Amino acid sequence: MSRARSRPSYRRLPGPPRSVAAAALSAFALLGGCDTPETTGLSPADEAATRAVLGIPEFLEVPAIPEYNPPTKEKIELGRHLFYDKRLSGNQTQSCESCHFQNKAFADGEKTPTGSSGDVLVRNSPGLANAFYHSTLTWANNGLLQLEDQLPVPIRGDNPVELGVSDGLHDEVLARFDADPDYQRMFAEAFPESGSGATINKIVFALATFCRTLVSADSPYDRYVQGDKTALTDQQRRGLALFNGERFECFHCHSGTNLTVSYHDANTTAGTIKYPFFNNGLYNIDGEGSYPPYDQGLYDLTLDPDDRGLFRPQSLRNVALTAPYMHDGSIETLRDVVKHYAAGGRVIESGPYAGDGRKSPLKSGLVRGFMATEEEIDDVVAFLESLTDEAFVSNPAFANPFVDAPP
Numbered sequence: 001m002s003r004a005r006s007r008p009s010y011r012r013l014p015g016p017p018r019s020v021a022a023a024a025l026s027a028f029a030l031l032g033g034c035d036t037p038e039t040t041g042l043s044p045a046d047e048a049a050t051r052a053v054l055g056i057p058e059f060l061e062v063p064a065i066p067e068y069n070p071p072t073k074e075k076i077e078l079g080r081h082l083f084y085d086k087r088l089s090g091n092q093t094q095s096c097e098s099c100h101f102q103n104k105a106f107a108d109g110e111k112t113p114t115g116s117s118g119d120v121l122v123r124n125s126p127g128l129a130n131a132f133y134h135s136t137l138t139w140a141n142n143g144l145l146q147l148e149d150q151l152p153v154p155i156r157g158d159n160p161v162e163l164g165v166s167d168g169l170h171d172e173v174l175a176r177f178d179a180d181p182d183y184q185r186m187f188a189e190a191f192p193e194s195g196s197g198a199t200i201n202k203i204v205f206a207l208a209t210f211c212r213t214l215v216s217a218d219s220p221y222d223r224y225v226q227g228d229k230t231a232l233t234d235q236q237r238r239g240l241a242l243f244n245g246e247r248f249e250c251f252h253c254h255s256g257t258n259l260t261v262s263y264h265d266a267n268t269t270a271g272t273i274k275y276p277f278f279n280n281g282l283y284n285i286d287g288e289g290s291y292p293p294y295d296q297g298l299y300d301l302t303l304d305p306d307d308r309g310l311f312r313p314q315s316l317r318n319v320a321l322t323a324p325y326m327h328d329g330s331i332e333t334l335r336d337v338v339k340h341y342a343a344g345g346r347v348i349e350s351g352p353y354a355g356d357g358r359k360s361p362l363k364s365g366l367v368r369g370f371m372a373t374e375e376e377i378d379d380v381v382a383f384l385e386s387l388t389d390e391a392f393v394s395n396p397a398f399a400n401p402f403v404d405a406p407p
């Protein structure tokens, strides 16, 4: 008999604060390594300055930003160049952009991407719009609370290799930037108090600051929420009502600014930040709720058997541009995602991962399955399409700075 979870799994994070350097060293073994982030709130002057430099509109909250890395336009400029620069990979074949394309809201359209040295990753590249509001970063890690902690992973991680800046290549990679007069200037301007030259920490801080400018706030849904009742079509409004209703249940896990309950900002007090992870019944390999052995979600960090299949509820901003879906890119279309929830889990008939996800004992009690007409499913898909922000995907401030550069 199924022992469905009736409550979401909110995780508290014990342990001492971690330095960026420590995060870089043990990025894949983060067991309870972080304390609650600093969320002290900002003075009105600081808030206005932060909004101005990052481009956060009044109707969104100011993000939580670690005190040690205040945003400046110089860091943004440096971070934007680094994001698009293949010199930031060990073998100079990939940049951040290789897996995060602006025209796909910074996802990549692949099921799962391939790193610079050929490792095929097990997880789908997420979009980066407003990613900084997530209370934890990546699909299933309760230790990565800030971009400054997470970004060493794609740069330095070796399991799997993404950019592959390993210890052995570290000095060579930094020397590439130190040898370039444009970067000498940008590093000096972005970090005027410290000694000259590139360091991994400066690279991480600048990239984190650039990622905090990737603000998406101009979708039809945003205009609707701000009072323009014509911004959504009738069909999209019906879809929104279903999304927020007790039959479809979506809003329990997908609500607020980013349509996810994984959320924090500068004014969230530490005690109220939620670190939610849910199992939504994609797999049930052994009848006990197991996911494929190469990726069991939060379980891989906690080794608590009840954590098998727990993943972060993903932001739905620009979701129509970020297919395929779920942590492993295993659902191709939004329509199939909604049908997955309507079925209350996925049945895989044959092969190594066969099993009936609908009967998983670890599935969230909120993924119960529901009756829905084809028309209602279309309505919800139409609503999800209203989260696409055309201004975001064409904003020149986020584009590759090298393309239009003068010769």
Ligand code: HEC
Residues within 6 Å of the ligand: 083, 094, 095, 096, 097, 098, 099, 100, 113, 114, 115, 116, 121, 123, 124, 125, 126, 127, 128, 131, 134, 136, 137, 138, 139, 140, 147, 150, 151, 154, 155, 161, 162, 163, 207, 211
């Ligand atoms: C080889 C492909 C690849 C490259 C290169 C890459 N990423 Fe990613 N990125 C991913 C994948 C896959 C994830 C999800 C990882 C996970 O869940 O374990 C991710 C996650 C992220 C996240 C977390 C988003 C969220 O919602 O939690 C951010 C931010 C990010 N990447 C930024 C970057 C930056 C900046 C760079 C360059 C330094 C970069 N990525 C390079 C594939 C890549």
Ligand code: HEC
Residues within 6 Å of the ligand: 243, 248, 249, 250, 251, 252, 253, 254, 277, 278, 279, 280, 282, 311, 312, 313, 314, 315, 316, 319, 322, 324, 325, 326, 327, 328, 334, 337, 338, 341, 342, 364, 366, 367, 380
């Ligand atoms: C119990 C919480 C919960 C409920 C209820 C829920 N979701 Fe999700 N949603 C999640 C989680 C967790 C993920 C990521 C799961 C994974 O990758 O294994 C997700 C992923 C998604 C994705 C894929 C996003 C991406 O970028 O890959 C979409 C789309 C989505 N949900 C839409 C919906 C809709 C529509 C509903 C209502 C019919 C809904 N969700 C109900 C928790 C939930």
